[in-house]
Amino acid sequence: MKFQPIKVEGRIVACEGDNNPSLGHPIEFICLDLDQPAVCKYCDLRYLQDRGHHHHWESTDESSPGMIGKMRVNDVF
Secondary structure: OOOOOEEEOOOEEEEOOOOOOOOOOOOEEEEOOOOOOEEOOOOOOEEEEOOOOOOOOOOOOOOOOOOOOOOOOOEEO
């Protein structure tokens, strides 16, 4: 089955296949540096970087962003 690409803002997406962990698969980190969609090897979801968005971290205490919690489909870095 071929899915339409899911556009995301970051360079890396963490795919679990489903928002319900019991229905998903192991986390697959997918790099989106290419201009063509990247495909999850477990569930065939396709991801494409939305190059129109630019993500900038903002911090008030000069520290790097904190740890990211539990990841779900479409979480981006």
